[in-house]
Amino acid sequence: MHTFDLDRLGAGLTVAGARAELERAVSTGAAVVTAPPGTGKTTFVPPLVANALGGRILVTQPRRVAVRAAARRIADLDGTRLGGPSGFTVRGEKAVSAETRIETVTPGVLLRRLLNDPALEGISAVILDEVHERSVDSDLLLGMLGEVRALREDLVLVAMSATITSGPLADLLGAAVVDVPSALHPxxxxxxxxxxxxxxxxxxxxxxxxxxxxxxxxxxxxxxxxxxxxxxxxxxxxxxxxxxxxxxxxxxxxxxxxxxxxxxxxxxxxxxxxxxxxxxxxxxxxxxxxxxxxxxxxxxxxxxxxxxxxxxxxxxxxxxxxxxxxxxxxxxxxxxxxxxxxxxxxxxxxxxxxxxxxxxxxxxxLSADLTDAALLLAEWGAPEGRGMPMLTAPPPAAIAVAVGVLGELRLVDDAGRATVLGSRVARMPVGAREARALLDADADPQTAAEVVAAMSGDHRDPGADLGALVRSLRRGSAPAAGRWRAEVKRLARFAGGSRGASSSTRDAPGVVAGFARPDWIARRVAASSRVYLLASGTRAALPEGSGLIGSEWIAVCEVQRADGAAAAGTGAVIRLAAALAEPDALAIGSLRTVRETAVEGGRAKVREERRLGAIVLSSTPGRPRPEEAAQALIAHVRAEGLEALTWPDAARALRSRLGLIHREIGEPWPDVGDGALLDDLEGWLGGALRGSASLAGLDLTSAIRGLLPWPEAARLDQLAPERLAVPSGSSVRIEYPADAAGSPVVAVKLQEVFGLAETPRLVDGRVAVQFHLLSPARRPLAVTGDLASFWNGPYQDVRKEMRGRYPKHPWPEDPWTAPATARTTRRIPR
The missing domain is CATH 3.40.50.300 (P-loop containing nucleotide triphosphate hydrolases)
Known part of the structure; x- marks a missing residue:
């Protein structure tokens, strides 16, 4: 087994001065190494770990060029060939052999290796370099490798960074920390x-x-x-x-x-x-x-x-x-x-x-599209990252959207676990969307691989035309055509092949792109327009002069936020797309029939729409089903408030009476305030809506009466009667307060309550009635909740002012002994 010459490798490197401390940290099983740029950690630490542990170690670098450079640097300083003791693996390229001790890889390569070999058999240590960059893949690796270490105590984990604060990372890994001082070059x-x-x-x-x-x-x-x-x-x-x-x-x-x-x-x-x-x-x-x-x-x-x-x-x-x-x-x-x-x-x-x-x-x-990450987590056995310790948890809203996308692609089931297809896709060295297109698109393997390589390889066409881009790459006239051909060769091995569909080679770019992103299948919003509506609901514009303008349907691969004329007022520009035939669009997309119920003029109305996502293909009026009407009307009331209902006087009065009793007694008398009724619309209004498609004519009195508690309801008229008998013999309506703090009011002519000394009280004596004492013309003379005080004081002032104005009505000097009456003096029996 090859041993690295650490004196030779560490010559002139600042990090070599911390050799003993590094070896002690590695011996604990986990280490966090912080070292500024230029200290040599990428060159020195992997050979040190390899010598300390024996066996094979894996090192991650965030980019392919860094992977190759790091592996080559160690090989050159070690005096060995690349692919010998120091080798590398990146997407589509590798230089490793049986004698490789240090294999440098990208995080994506290691993630898929973990899915195939969760125990990392034969690996002594994993070193994650440049973790401060906080890429999604690196964060996932930290969480997954932490779980591997719980099962494999012999696996050593080292995280290296130039700038990261070591505390949270050390806590996550349970690691010793080695801080290497900066190089002293000015x-x-x-x-x-x-x-x-x-x-x-x-x-x-x-x-x-x-x-x-x-x-x-x-x-x-x-x-x-x-x-x-x-x-x-x-x-x-x-x-x-x-x-x-x-x-x-x-x-x-x-x-x-x-x-x-x-x-x-x-x-x-x-x-x-x-x-x-x-x-x-x-x-x-x-x-x-x-x-x-x-x-x-x-x-x-x-x-x-x-x-x-x-x-x-x-x-x-x-x-x-x-x-x-x-x-x-x-x-x-x-x-x-x-x-x-x-x-x-x-x-x-x-x-x-x-x-x-x-x-x-x-x-x-915190900001990335988490579709690929969600699939990896589902296949790992931690759907949405639940239960897996991470430096930063996936945002709940973003991960939920990602899981929804995977469900539409048939890559996860209803419980969020990877399906058979999802397990296969998760292990493919390409994004989940592109992998699904490779496997399922109705195109021959070579064509599917060509289109996916063009979509995922950061290639561009000035007119955003994927088909034109593929043709120029085939001719070799597009930049990086050689890199594209190498990628096509690699991807063709994974392509599922045609299933006998009729899509032509000309249509293949659109079909493949549609399978990759069915939510971005788009339809032109108007003839001669370059604005398209995506199935996801987004509007975006093709670049001016694009060869795709005029296509009724397109499959969009890439959209970018933009302002001004370029976006045609939509806020987004399509950067890559392909023409798509309508039958293919409808076959690939999520086609469904939707019944949309809305309330207009207080009446529930239905339109039956055939849709591909947010794209409406046809719309016809329909008759609302009872449950649709009820749900729509309840939603309308919830949005507009209780005044959207037509309240008869009896229903308003009953609400007010119940409101006063609830205020004074509480349970079991119900809360009938706006908030409580809006919270329980289905409970009290559902019965009144049964069989009705309109808010007009609803029996709201019975609906409110249905809230009465039994057997306490028998005391309703005792606690809060509708009317009050006054000394004149009349029965006067009690106006109950609409607001929570008001008092019940009796508006009655002053002469009808002569002799009434004790103010009546309601709700078992808890609330005094407030009298609005009226003139013969039914204009207010006084407001009082204490009749005795009124007769003994303010009444005399009222009498002086009113008896000359209304001489036909009694204004006795002593209201205590005068008979109460609703009549004039001429009609009072002698």
């Missing part, structure tokens, strides 16, 4: 802001990219050092490389991003082959931020921008957007200049802008 930081904004409505401004290129060339010439330039996207990389080549033909300007071939990436990260050759300026995305070293670089130019995932929950789509980087990322980038000696970092923005950056980027799991 770093000069300067600011060279642009006079123009960095970002505009269409992304990075071209004038700003010109400024970045100018700074890179002038700084390289001033220092003489090889330079590393950070810009956010592959497109920006290519633009800046062209600008540098135009300004400095004597400089070797090289791009570095994920769309390049492995040879092109390796050329950028391998350093000068001839020390006397031209100086190099490598222009990179965040690819070179933390997970690999570009040899010879002593100068960094940073645009201060990143491409990060953002989720548009309104439109149900996730995508990459360009935003200001975090301070942690900017510091990582600057540190690239001082890895191998004194360096200089130039930031093409202001110091104030740097201070306003976020401290660190959010974990990807």
């Amino acid at each position: 770093l000069e930081i300067a600011y060279a802001p642009s006079s123009t904004p960095r970002l505009g409505v269409r992304g990075v401004e071209h004038d700003f990219l010109d400024h970045v290129a100018d700074v890179a060339v002038s700084e390289q010439r001033a220092t003489g050092h090889d330079a590393l330039v950070f810009v956010p996207s592959a497109r920006d990389v290519d633009v800046v490389v062209r600008r540098i080549r135009d300004r400095a033909p004597d400089v070797d300007a090289l791009p570095l991003h994920g769309r390049l071939s492995a040879d092109e990436q390796d050329r950028a990260v391998s350093g000068r082959t001839d020390p006397s050759g031209p100086p190099r300026i490598v222009v990179s995305t965040a690819l070179a931020e933390s997970s690999l070293t570009v040899p010879g670089v002593r100068l960094v130019i940073d645009a201060g921008l990143s491409r990060e995932i953002r989720r548009d929950r309104l439109r149900d789509m996730s995508g990459l957007v360009t935003v200001s980087a975090s301070r942690a990322s900017a510091d990582q980038r600057a540190g690239r200049a001082a890895r191998q000696g004194p360096g200089r970092a130039v930031r093409t923005y202001t110091e104030a802008e740097f201070a306003a950056f976020r401290a660190e980027a959010d974990p990807e799991i």
Whole structure:
């Protein structure tokens, strides 16, 4: 078994000074290693672990170029061939052998290996590098490997990071922490802001990219050092490389991003082959931020921008957007200049802008599309991540949406467990949607593989036409056609093949794309329009001039948020799609008949719609079924409030009487306030609605009476009578309060209560009646809840004022002894 020469591998590396501490931490079974960029942890720690444990170890790097670079670096320093003691495996490429001790892989490769071999037989340790990047795959690996260690105590787990706070990670893994100090190379930081904004409505401004290129060339010439330039996207990389080549033909300007071939990436990260050759300026995305070293670089130019995932929950789509980087990322980038000696970092923005950056980027799991993650969790036996310890749990809403998508794709069952098809898809080295299209789409394996490779390989067509893109890749005229052909060859092995459907080769891109994303099958909203309605309910526009304009149906692969004319007012632009025949759209999509019930003018009405998702294919009126009408009417009342009902006086009065009793006594007398009735509409209103399609004419009095408690209901008229007998012999209606704090009111002519000394009380004497004493013309004279006090005081003032105005009515000086009457003085019997 090969033993690595740690003295040779660690020569000049800061991390080698912590060798004893690292070996002690590894011996405990779990370790968290924090070490700034340039300390050599990626080169030194894996051989140290391999020597300490024996057997084979796995190391993850977040990107394929970093995987190859790390494995090659260890092999070169070890003096062995790549694929010998140090090897690697990435999607579609591997260099390993029986003598491989350290196998470097991407997180995606290790996730699928775990599904096939949960115990990781024959593996002594797993090292997760650059965990601070907090990708979804890395977070899933931390949780899953933590569960593996619970079953395999001999499996050692090491997490390495440049910037992460070690506490939460150490707690999650139960790990010892080793902090490696920074390399001591001095770093000069300067600011060279642009006079123009960095970002505009269409992304990075071209004038700003010109400024970045100018700074890179002038700084390289001033220092003489090889330079590393950070810009956010592959497109920006290519633009800046062209600008540098135009300004400095004597400089070797090289791009570095994920769309390049492995040879092109390796050329950028391998350093000068001839020390006397031209100086190099490598222009990179965040690819070179933390997970690999570009040899010879002593100068960094940073645009201060990143491409990060953002989720548009309104439109149900996730995508990459360009935003200001975090301070942690900017510091990582600057540190690239001082890895191998004194360096200089130039930031093409202001110091104030740097201070306003976020401290660190959010974990990807908070904003990413979690469809693939949800399938992996389901196959692992932890649907939605339930019960699995993680640094950041999946957001409940996002993971629920992802599980819903998997259900539509038939990859999970109703309990969220992976189906037979889901188990097969989870193990395929491609996304769940694309894998399902490979297996199920009605196309021959070669064509299906070609379309999926074009969809998933970050290829572009100016008109967003997937069919045109596939044709140009076949011809070899599209960029990265060689990489696409290699991917096609790999994917064709997994394709399910045609099931005898009639789709032609011309239609295949749409059929395959439709199987991948049935929720994004789309129909044109109007003739001659470039706006489409997706089955998910989102509207989006094709680019102007797209060859797909005019297609009634399309299968959309990629949508991006956008503003202005490009989006035709929809807020989203279709970046890749394929034409789709209507029969294929209806066969692939979720076709269903929906009865929509709405309330118009107080009456329930039904329309029967044939839909593909949110796309309405036909709509006809129908007769509401009793349960549909009841549900619609109840929903309408709940939304509009109880005043949507027509309340007769008797029903209002009964509610008010019950309301007063409930206020004073409480249970078992029911609460009939608005809130309580709205909360229990089905309970008290359901019977009245039975067989009715309209809110008009409902027997609300009986509905409210149905809430009466028995046998207490027999006391209703005793506790809160409808009328009150007054001394004149009349029976006067009691007006009960509509609000919770009011008093019951009796409005009666003053003469009808002569002699009444004690104010009547209701609800077993708890509530005094409030008298509104009226004039003969039934205008209010006084309001009182204490008749005795009124007769002894204010009455005399009322008498003086009123007897001259109403001489035909009695106004006795002594109201205590005067007979109560509703008559005039002439009609009072003598």
